[in-house]
Every structure is written in C-alpha cells, then in structure tokens.
Amino acid sequence: xxxxxxxxxxxxxxxxxxxxxxxxxxxxxxxxxxxxxxxxxxxxxxxxxxxxxxxxxxxxxxxxxxxxxxxxxxxxxxxxxxxxxxxxxxxxxxxxxxxxxxxxxxxxxxxxxxxxxxxxxxxxxxxxxxxxxxxxxxxxxxxxxxxxxxxxx
Amino acid sequence: xxxxxxxxxxxxxxxxxxxxxxxxxxxxxxxxxxxxxxxxxxxxxxxxxxxxxxxxxxxxxxxxxxxxxxxxxxxxxxxxxxxxxxxxxxxxxxxxxxxxxxxxxxxxxxxxxxxxxxxxxxxxxxxxxxxxxxxxxxxxxxxxxxxxxxxxxxxxxxxxxxxxxxxxxxxxxxxxxxxxxxxxxxxxxxxxxxxxxxxxxxxxxxxxxxxxxxxxxxxxxxxxxxxxxxxxxxxxxxxxxxxxxxxxxxxxxxxxxxxxxxxxxxxxxxxxxxxxxxxxxxxxxxxxxxxxxxxxxxxxxxxxxxxxxxxxxxxxxxxxxxxxxxxxxxxxxxxxxxxxxxxxxxxxxxxxxxxxxxxxxxxxxxxxxxxxxxxxxxxxxxxxxxxxxxxxxxxxxxxxxxxxxxxxxxxxxxxxxxxxxxxxxxxxxxxxxxxxxxxxxxxxxxxxxxxxxxxxxxxxxxxxxxxxxxxxxxxxxxxxxxxxxxxxxxxxxxxxxxxxxxxxx
Numbered sequence: 001x002x003x004x005x006x007x008x009x010x011x012x013x014x015x016x017x018x019x020x021x022x023x024x025x026x027x028x029x030x031x032x033x034x035x036x037x038x039x040x041x042x043x044x045x046x047x048x049x050x051x052x053x054x055x056x057x058x059x060x061x062x063x064x065x066x067x068x069x070x071x072x073x074x075x076x077x078x079x080x081x082x083x084x085x086x087x088x089x090x091x092x093x094x095x096x097x098x099x100x101x102x103x104x105x106x107x108x109x110x111x112x113x114x115x116x117x118x119x120x121x122x123x124x125x126x127x128x129x130x131x132x133x134x135x136x137x138x139x140x141x142x143x144x145x146x147x148x149x150x151x152x153x
Numbered sequence: 154x155x156x157x158x159x160x161x162x163x164x165x166x167x168x169x170x171x172x173x174x175x176x177x178x179x180x181x182x183x184x185x186x187x188x189x190x191x192x193x194x195x196x197x198x199x200x201x202x203x204x205x206x207x208x209x210x211x212x213x214x215x216x217x218x219x220x221x222x223x224x225x226x227x228x229x230x231x232x233x234x235x236x237x238x239x240x241x242x243x244x245x246x247x248x249x250x251x252x253x254x255x256x257x258x259x260x261x262x263x264x265x266x267x268x269x270x271x272x273x274x275x276x277x278x279x280x281x282x283x284x285x286x287x288x289x290x291x292x293x294x295x296x297x298x299x300x301x302x303x304x305x306x307x308x309x310x311x312x313x314x315x316x317x318x319x320x321x322x323x324x325x326x327x328x329x330x331x332x333x334x335x336x337x338x339x340x341x342x343x344x345x346x347x348x349x350x351x352x353x354x355x356x357x358x359x360x361x362x363x364x365x366x367x368x369x370x371x372x373x374x375x376x377x378x379x380x381x382x383x384x385x386x387x388x389x390x391x392x393x394x395x396x397x398x399x400x401x402x403x404x405x406x407x408x409x410x411x412x413x414x415x416x417x418x419x420x421x422x423x424x425x426x427x428x429x430x431x432x433x434x435x436x437x438x439x440x441x442x443x444x445x446x447x448x449x450x451x452x453x454x455x456x457x458x459x460x461x462x463x464x465x466x467x468x469x470x471x472x473x474x475x476x477x478x479x480x481x482x483x484x485x486x487x488x489x490x491x492x493x494x495x496x497x498x499x500x501x502x503x504x505x506x507x508x509x510x511x512x513x514x515x516x517x518x519x520x521x522x523x524x525x526x527x528x529x530x531x532x533x534x535x536x537x538x539x540x541x542x543x544x545x546x547x548x549x550x551x552x553x554x555x556x557x558x559x560x561x562x563x564x565x566x567x568x569x570x571x572x573x574x575x576x577x578x579x580x581x582x583x584x585x586x587x588x589x590x591x592x593x594x595x596x597x598x599x600x601x602x603x604x605x606x607x608x609x610x611x612x613x614x615x616x617x618x619x620x621x622x623x624x625x626x627x628x629x630x631x632x633x634x635x636x637x638x639x640x641x642x643x644x645x646x647x648x649x650x651x652x653x654x655x656x657x658x
Binding site for chain 2: 094098123
C-alpha cells in the first residue's frame with residue numbers, strides 16, 4: 001500500500017461532507033418519520049451517515065497530518081492535463097451515448113456506439129470494426145426479442 | 154438427508170436445458186476469464202440481465218458456472234501472457250509463464266486446469282456437507298443473532314477487503330444509506346427517493362452492480378490504454394512431449410489437496426477472497442518444498458497450489474451465503490441479487506422452503522466442474538487464441554452490454570443516468586482505494602440488517618438487558634467490537650509503516 005496523504009485528505013473530506021449532508025439535510029427531510037415506531041425510519045441511514053462522517057473525517061485528518069509532516073501543500077500545481085483528458089473522454093462519450101439513447105433504441109444505435117469507440121481507441125481494420133459492432137447488437141436482438149420476449153430495447 | 158429430493162435434484166441437473174445453461178455459463182466465464190481486465194464480478198454483473206428469462210435453478214447455476222469458468226480461464230492468460238485475467242491468478246503466473254516460456258505451455262495449462270477442477274469439485278463437496286448442517290443451526294437463530302452476525306460480517310469485510318478499515322467503513326456507510334432508499338416497509342412511505350417514483354422499489358441493483366463493477370472497470374481499463382497497449386502471447390506449438398504426465402500429476406496431487414484446504418478455509422471467511430487464498434497456498438507450498446529455489450522458474454507445483462486454492466474459494470464462499478444469507482465477497486453479493494430478482498430469499502430459509510432448489514444448485518455445481526474440465530481440456534487451443542484479443546476491442550463491447558443490461562431491466566434513461574452515476578462512484582472508489590466490495594455488500598445486506606434490527610428492538614421493547622439471555626448474539630457483538638479494535642490497530646500500524654515509503658500522488 002502506498003500512502004497518498006493529499007488524495008486521502010481530499011477524499012476523506014469529500015466522504016465526510018457527503019455524510020454531513022445526509023445527516024443535516026437528506027435524512028431529516030426525506031427519510032420520513034413515524035412517531036409511534038420504536039425504530040424511526042431515519043435510524044439505519046443515520047448510522048450509515050455517521051460512519052461516513054467519522055471514518056471520512058479520520059481519513060482526512062490522517063492525510064492532513066501526514067501532509068504537514070511531509071511539508072506538502074493542499075493542492076498540487078503539476079497536473080497532467082493530457083492524462084486527465086484521456087481519463088475523462090470515455091465518461092463524456094458514454095454520457096453523450098446515453099443522451100442519444102433517450103431518442104433512439106440501443107439496438108439501432110449500438111453498432112455506432114461500439115464502432116465509434118473502437119475508432120477512438122485506435123482500431124483501423126474495417127472488418128474488425130464491422131464484426132465487433134454488429135455481432136453484440138445481433139446477440140442483444142436475439143436476447144430481447146426471442147429469449148426474453150420484451151421486444152426491441 | 155431427503156434422498157427423494159436429492160434424486161429429483163440430480164435428475165434436474167442432467168436435463169438438456171441444464172446442460173445448455175450451465176455449459177453456456179462455464180464457456181462464457183472461460184472466455185471472459187481469458188481476457189485480461191475482465192474480472193469475475195464484471196462478468197456476473199453483466200450476465201445477470203441475461204438470466205431474466207431463465208428458471209431460478211438454471212439462472213443461478215448459469216451464474217455459478219460463469220464464476221467457476223472465469224477462475225479457470227484467468228489461468229490461461231496468466232500462463233500464456235503473464236497478464237492474469239484476475240488478480241487471484243497472479244500467483245499462477247509466477248510459475249506458469251516461465252514454464253510456458255520454457256516450451257511447455259500446454260503442460261502448464263493442463264496442470265492449471267486439473268488443479269482448478271479438483272480444487273473446485275472438492276470444495277463443492279465440502280460446501281454440500283457443511284452448508285446444510287450450518288443452515289439447520291442458523292434456522293434456530295432469531296433477529297438478535299442475525300443482526301449481530303450481519304454487523305460482524307460487515308466490519309470483517311470492511312477491514313479485510315481493502316487497505317484501511319476507515320475507508321472500508323466509510324464505503325460501507327454509503328452502501329447502508331443507499332440500501333435504505335425506497336419504500337420503508339414499516340411506514341409504507343417513500344424514504345430518500347427525492348420524489349422519483351422509479352426509486353420506490355429501491356436503488357436498482359443492476360445499476361449499482363454494473364455501474365460500480367463493470368462500467369467503472371471499463372473506464373479504468375481505457376485509461377490504462379494510454380500507457381500500455383498490445384500483448385505478447387506465448388504460442389502453443391504441436392509438441393508430443395508438451396503434456397501432463399502421470400509422474401507430474403502424482404507430484405502435484407498433495408499440493409492440490411493442500412491448496413483446496415487453504416482455499417476452502419479462506420473462502421468460508423467473509424471478506425478475504427480468492428487472491429488471499431491463492432497467494433497463501435502458493436506461499437505455503439514454497440515453504441513446504443524441499444527445493445524452494447525452483448519456484449518462480451516454472452515449477453508445476455506453483456501453478457497447482459495457486460489454481461486449486463483460487464477455485465476452491467468460489468464454492469467455499471457460498472458456505473456463509475447458503476448457511477446464513479451473508480455474502481462473503483462481491484460474487485456472492487451479486488448472487489444474492491440474482492436470487493432476489495428470481496423471487497428467492499437466500500440463506501437458511503432456502504433449505505426450509507425450497508430444499509429441492511438448493512440440492513439442484515449443488516448438483517449443477519458438480520456438473521459445472523465436469524463441464525469445465527471437458528471445455529478446458531478440449532478447448533485449450535481455442536482459449537489460447539482468445540488471449541490475442543487486444544483490450545481496446547473488448548472495452549467498447551463491454552460498455553455496450555452494460556448499457557444494454559440496464560435497458561433490459563426496463564428503467565429507461567433514468568436507469569442509464571443512475572448507472573452512469575454509479576460508474577463514476579465506482580471509478581472514484583477504485584482510484585482512491587475505498588473498498589467497493591464493502592460498499593456493495595453493505596448495500597445488499599442493509600434491508601436484511603434493518604429488518605432484523607427492527608424486530609430486535611420491537612421484541613426487546615428497547616431493553617438491552619435481553620441480550621444477556623442471547624449468548625450467540627452477545628458473542629457476535631463482542632466479536633464485532635474486538636474485530637473493530639484489531640482492524641483499527643492494524644490500519645494505524647500499516648499507515649505508520651507506509652508513511653516511511655516514498656510519497657506518490
């Protein structure tokens with residue numbers, strides 16, 4: 001295990017913040033209430049939220065203490081934007097695909113979804129692109145129409 | 154034992170539908186296992202929607218067959234590529250790859266296959282003989298005991314499945330919150346649904362499983378393509394001397410038996426998983442050997458030790474699942490979800506309510522092992538070819554099946570958005586080393602934990618002293634406290650040691 005104090009600090013802080021948000025806003029407003037029950041509906045989600053606050057807090061404090069010992073700053077300036085963009089584009093690609101799928105069924109759109117990503121990932125052989133794009137879609141068609149009988153999805 | 158039920162179960166396992174379902178599962182698992190980067194949990198999460206049209210027995214046997222197939226298949230890429238399909242096969246690569254490079258790839262693959270199948274069958278037999286008495290005892294447990302056992306399992310998994318207990322428990326906390334989303338079964342009112350009627354039935358399991366396990370893994374794999382591309386597989390040539398012989402089998406047999414024992418023990422404990430089992434078995438074999446220097450250079454005993462333990466973990470992990478309804482790892486947690494989709498409550502009640510289904514699953518597991526042997530033996534050449542499939546071809550296809558699986562569930566665009574959210578969550582959890590295993594297990598067991606906790610509070614009328622009359626519950630509460638203290642201590646000790654290591658961001 002490699003100790004990574006800066007990412008531990010920020011991730012711990014984020015986890016504790018989500019826990020706090022759950023404790024202060026989500027559970028009081030959306031967990032419901034039952035004054036006659038021995039166990040209120042917010043008890044179990046509350047336990048989960050407390051776990052996040054306490055454990056996230058411990059992770060953040062440990063990270064902060066280690067950063068102080070190592071004389072590290074809270075943020076680092078040497079961000080690799082190329083690596084960040086490479087990590088982000090598949091998320092953007094799938095998000096756009098999901099937006100498309102609110103208009104077109106995945107069975108009609110799936111071949112283009114696969115082919116587009118294959119090309120972006122560097123595949124140039126047309127027969128490979130065609131085969132990889134068509135076969136999974138055909139399998140989905142058989143599964144949804146003939147085996148599950150739910151029609152085209 | 155009810156022999157009529159066992160007879161019916163055996164008959165069901167030997168039907169054509171059963172052969173096709175289980176054989177299909179093992180074949181698919183083998184193919185997935187061979188492809189580096191596709192893990193067992195990814196395969197199961199994507200395959201769950203495929204089981205919607207199957208009968209419960211075929212569906213569960215298909216998924217268990219898939220699970221077994223991935224474990225055996227991952228050895229192929231470990232041996233031929235030095236790139237294990239699963240982390241648990243990394244120990245196999247230590248001796249498998251050098252052996253393949255020495256011109257004996259087929260021998261290495263056959264040793265791995267035989268060790269896998271033997272470990273798997275023996276552990277399945279142990280499961281059958283242990284899970285049923287275990288479940289009979291568990292039927293006597295009340296809500297106090299079940300709540301205490303579930304809390305203990307959660308803490309244990311949080312501590313052992315990742316690095317830091319704090320990160321594990323934080324992930325478990327999120328799983329608990331998300332596990333309570335939906336209609337509250339006491340008040341009948343929506344809880345944490347934020348007005349979305351789609352969430353009345355709870356957070357969709359398929360979205361949580363596929364998002365955190367499969368889709369997020371594909372994003373991580375595509376990120377890795379920036380740094381590493383292309384694979385060099387060892388070619389299998391036709392060599393009559395390259396095959397397993399009787400002396401080799403005789404020499405690896407004790408290793409297989411030891412590996413099976415280690416794998417069964419590790420698998421039965423919640424949270425440890427196959428990687429721990431295979432490395433522990435490998436380490437024990439090296440220590441027990443008269444020639445420890447030969448390991449890492451192509452010793453068949455190294456392959457046998459790792460593979461037998463890796464495959465023994467899978468049936469053994471079902472001991473707490475069938476005995477208590479507690480998932481010990483991600484695959485078992487996904488199986489609980491698959492059972493729920495087919496309207497079955499897994500755990501000791503399964504033995505009481507549907508013993509024929511339980512015995513059928515056991516029979517199906519034995520059948521899966523036999524099919525695995527046949528497929529592995531005769532399909533070695535075919536599976537060796539699959540190792541040449543580059544990862545950039547696999548990623549888009551898996552992403553397509555992730556999205557298609559969600560659409561098959563019928564949640565539409567809302568489900569896809571939830572899926573994307575969980576993919577992002579899974580990606581961040583993996584990047585920052587938060588245990589997604591604990592998250593998923595907590596998410597799945599929370600309804601059961603809440604029900605038992607609620608029943609305990611109602612029955613005891615809030616009087617904690619009643620626990621003094623429940624020694625088993627008290628024992629597990631004490632175990633939870635001890636485990637928590639020990640795991641916190643271990644985390645601080647590990648962090649102290651790691652603080653001296655070079656800092657990396």
